[in-house]
Amino acid sequence: MRLPPVFLITHSPRQTQILGEKIAARLQPGDILLLHGDLGAGKTELVRGLAVGLGAPPDAVSSPTFALVHEYPTRIPLIHVDLYRLPVMEAEFILELEEYWQRPVVVVIEWAERLGEELPEDYLDITLTWTEDQERSLEIRGAGRRGKELAEVCEA
Template identity: 35%
Template structure:
């Protein structure tokens, strides 16, 4: 597990960019944190790291936004409004995870058993008005590989 602190919105955006630059086809990031924790700022950086030029907003009311990146498409899910795990089937969540896109899933922690075995989890916690505590955990072989690569990238930038 990697622990880091983001002392500004820009830091949160840069962390999202750094993680996105490590992504490959079908990689998944599950993003969690309370309302107002900074998930949308992270998502903006993540999308920028994939070369997405569109403005990034939370897809809460749409559940899913699709973006075109430089090399990989981005599927940005927001599961906040879903109540039951069965609703994931209604939106073809499991099929989309294998679509070749990079998936960023907000509120995936509502349905932990449904999240892919190979992923990284990014937990954002509000420390104070500006500071966010971030915990990043890799799951499965690919998640462990991403966590290690991110740890090296963060060490190199320090």
């Protein structure tokens, strides 16, 4: 069954982080989150909330500008991937990602559209859109059983 997407509006970076913390409270090893949205849409703010919710200090998270992948040693290890600098998915990196999907970690991917067809079965998909200076609209969809459970968490 396909559920309709969840639509949310946040009015500050903090509110976007709080959504991340709320999702984090329900995360399980193996969960995957795919983030979409232009530069400055708030993807990293959401990741900051996820990391804090999993037990990292707030300043632990920055954009992985030089590295493609950051791993935070949180309650469940959080793997933060940013594909912005990878215009074409390299076969080697796809294999590396698939390895993560088998590990007891949470994976969150910025610029997830760069994955192309290389999608896992279960994931939470969040698209952030700039609406005003401090306001972002979020469209949240879940794929697979876990994705749908996590989408419901966002709705409540």
